[in-house]
Amino acid sequence: MLDLDIRPLAGDLSFGIRIGGVTLASLTDPERRRAIAALFDVHGMIVFEDLEPSNELQVSISTCIGPLKDHPVAAIARVDRDGMLGVVEIRSGPSNGGLVEVGGRERTHWLPWHFDHCYNNELNRAGVLRPVTIVEDGGVTGFADGMALYAAFPKELRDRIEGRDIVYRLDGQYDTMRFGRPADLKVIRPKPEPPGFAETAAAMPRAIHPAVWTRASGEKVLHLGPYMAQGILGMEDAEGDALFEEACQAVNRVAEQGCAYHHAWSPTEMVIWDNWRMLLCVSGNRPEDERLMYRTTIKGDYGLGRFENAGAGGAILSETMV
Numbered sequence: 355m356l357d358l359d360i361r362p363l364a365g366d367l368s369f370g371i372r373i374g375g376v377t378l379a380s381l382t383d384p385e386r387r388r389a390i391a392a393l394f395d396v397h398g399m400i401v402f403e404d405l406e407p408s409n410e411l412q413v414s415i416s417t418c419i420g421p422l423k424d425h426p427v428a429a430i431a432r433v434d435r436d437g438m439l440g441v442v443e444i445r446s447g448p449s450n451g452g453l454v455e456v457g458g459r460e461r462t463h464w465l466p467w468h469f470d471h472c473y474n475n476e477l478n479r480a481g482v483l484r485p486v487t488i489v490e491d492g493g494v495t496g497f498a499d500g501m502a503l504y505a506a507f508p509k510e511l512r513d514r515i516e517g518r519d520i521v522y523r524l525d526g527q528y529d530t531m532r533f534g535r536p537a538d539l540k541v542i543r544p545k546p547e548p549p550g551f552a553e554t555a556a557a558m559p560r561a562i563h564p565a566v567w568t569r570a571s572g573e574k575v576l577h578l579g580p581y582m583a584q585g586i587l588g589m590e591d592a593e594g595d596a597l598f599e600e601a602c603q604a605v606n607r608v609a610e611q612g613c614a615y616h617h618a619w620s621p622t623e624m625v626i627w628d629n630w631r632m633l634l635c636v637s638g639n640r641p642e643d644e645r646l647m648y649r650t651t652i653k654g655d656y657g658l659g660r661f662e663n664a665g666a667g668g669a670i671l672s673e674t675m676v
């Protein structure tokens with residue numbers, strides 16, 4: 355197809371592909387751009403390899419899928435210049451992040467399975483990550499496919515969670531994470547937060563997203579994660595919390611049974627993933643190491659998220675968007 359160099363992602367995974375050698379010049383062809391968008395929709399994530407990376411190339415790859423969206427949280431650092439709207443810096447430097455011990459190691463910037471903007475009513479279509487400064491030890495990003503998770507989930511548990519709505523709020527702290535905690539997780543230092551962050555978060559209503567949803571093409575997607583999760587809507591009691599904990603621990607377990615791919619970064623790559631379908635996790639890295647990623651966010655909405663009590667917080671968020 356259009357001389358795109360397409361390779362399997364890894365092993366016999368049911369999702370994801372690699373595309374080699376895309377250039378800025380090659381992406382001026384609208385047919386090639388449409389082909390990339392179609393491949394993305396089918397496969398859920400693409401690792402672009404053998405690139406000469408730049409902000410321009412990141413924006414050009416991103417906009418094959420749709421227009422860029424600014425980040426909904428005004429306090430997040432960004433690289434907005436020269437039309438690079440919404441290129442967000444994810445920076446890990448000595449002592450600038452929260453610190454945990456997990457798997458017997460101290461890790462900064464560790465993140466459990468999640469989808470981006472779960473605390474928002476609107477769910478961005480996709481994200482693109484590009485490494486600028488990589489680390490030798492850790493810094494691995496995990497991608498789990500919600501379609502594969504749905505198929506592999508224990509049937510009895512799936513039946514109990516399907517049809518439920520999950521409540522999330524903007525709270526990325528480890529010590530308030532109630533569900534899906536690894537048994538050996540120890541919090542050493544909380545995440546530092548920019549000025550005004552806690553106030554912005556506290557003013558937002560909670561967001562609600564379905565545990566399972568159905569794509570326009572008919573496939574079911576299991577799409578829930580422990581990060582920022584508050585519990586099951588209308589079941590925020592012992593029984594509901596036990597069910598959601600079981601579901602989160604099953605996501606942790608089933609992901610590693612053929613539903614996840616863990617990516618160790620090289621500087622000549624970018625990854626785009628479907629935020630309506632995939633879950634992400636981050637292994638974290640040694641606290642003394644410097645790591646820098648640029649993320650772009652692609653606009654869109656699957657139309658199934660909402661704020662609690664028809665929350666007025668939507669207006670608060672939209673004021674922060676460009």
Ligand SMILES: [Fe+2]
Binds near residue numbers: 468469470634
């Ligand atoms: Fe994320």
